[in-house]
Amino acid sequence: MSPKSKRKKIVIDKVLAEIDQRPFIQTLTTIVSEVSPSTNLARVNSVLKYAVRCACLLDLYAETANPVYAEELQKQRSMFYEEVPEGFHSELEKVEDSVKSFFDYEKTLISRIKSGDKFSENDIKTYLAGKSGDNLFYGRLLELLVPEWKLTRELQIQTILFDIGKDLADYREDVVNGLPNVLVMCLSSRIDRGRIIQLAQELKDEALASQNIAASPTLVKAIGCNYNLIVERVNKS
Known part of the structure; x- marks a missing residue:
């Protein structure tokens, strides 16, 4: 392995380790265990791990345009689809394409922010729905793997609430970087x-x-914790 390849591997290994340590995968696996105690949780956890890795690598590539992330994304995506029954591939690929479309919408929002545009409440709702779109993918995946799963919308709402809270925490940083942010969008239109x-x-x-x-x-x-955090951060802003 060349020195360049070794450096690339070190970077990717670190990124994957950080993704795998995020609590979301284990939390979602716990939710599945509550919904369907008889489900093979090891299998669900493995499939979710690859799905979350793909989502995070896609985010990283969109933010940095670093080809290292794009290359690893393709590897993780291949491993994900190897774990999923072939009969589900077409359905999941459609959801995947829908999720990816958010990045084009996000670029439009960035341009509008730079031009000093105003945002409607509908713009804000569309932004939040798109930002949480990866949860629609996880939800659809679980609908296919776990017959008892009926919490896709509720899972998405939990993430929308989390994203609102994070936007409130990141407000100043997002203003400096010209990035979409729910508070920025609200204040732009008073x-x-x-x-x-x-x-x-x-x-x-x-x-x-x-x-x-x-x-x-x-x-x-x-859901309750994420909501309470929003109230706390809005009142402090």
């Missing part, structure tokens, strides 16, 4: 920041009103 709490409340209420949500106390707790 939408009261209290509307962020109202939007979060509407999403939380939708999820908790679901007849399926009681199957996962872990997901209920995550």
Whole structure:
């Protein structure tokens, strides 16, 4: 192995280790165990690991245009589809294409921010839905692998709430870098920041009103924690 290849491998190994240490994979596996105790969790965890790696590598490549991430993404994607029954491939590839389309939308938002454009509440909702799109992929994957799984929308709401909270925490940094941010978009159109709490409340209420949500106390707790963090950060902003 050449010195350049060794350096590349060190970088990728570190990135993959950091991705695998994120709590999301284990949390989602726990949610699956609550919904379907008889499911082969080792298999689900393995498939989710490859799916999350792909999503994170796609994000990294979109942010940096570093071909090292694109190359590793293709490797992880191949390993993911090797783990998934072939009959599911076509359906998942369609969802995958839909998720990838968010990156083009994000570029449009960046251009609009640079030009001082104003954003509507519908723009904000579209941004949040697109940003959490990878959860639609995980949800569809679980629908195919776990017959009892019926929490795709609730999982997406949990992530939307998480993303709102993260945007609030990253507000100053995102302003400097000219990146899309829910608070930036609200303030650009003089939408009261209290509307962020109202939007979060509407999403939380939708999820908790679901007849399926009681199957996962872990997901209920995550939704509540993410909502409370939004309220705290809006009130401090």
